[in-house]
Amino acid sequence: MKITKDMLISEVLRHNPNAGPILMGFGMGCIGCPSAQMESLEEAAAVHGINLDALIEKLNEGIE
Numbered sequence: 001m002k003i004t005k006d007m008l009i010s011e012v013l014r015h016n017p018n019a020g021p022i023l024m025g026f027g028m029g030c031i032g033c034p035s036a037q038m039e040s041l042e043e044a045a046a047v048h049g050i051n052l053d054a055l056i057e058k059l060n061e062g063i064e
Contacts, residue, residue, distance in 0.1 A: 001015065001063075002063060003015060003016060003056055003059045003060050003063065004041075005040065005056060006041070007040060008037065008038060008040055009023070009028075009031055009036050009041065009044060012041060012059060013031065015063075016059055016063060019059055022055075023055075023059075026050050026054075026055050026058075027048050028044055028050070041055065041056065041059075
């Protein structure tokens with residue numbers, strides 16, 4: 001299953017074991033915060049000024 005913009009950060013972290021370092025590398029330093037766990041990738045990218053398409057592409061690398 002591919003990661004999509006509407007997935008919650010908590011889902012992404014469960015789905016891709018490498019997601020934590022990728023998200024932090026894009027500037028999402030508080031991925032463990034309770035409020036961040038309920039945000040979608042799209043919402044978090046908007047808050048942090050992150051290119052959503054680039055983030056999703058990186059998160060999906062190597063996922064079947």
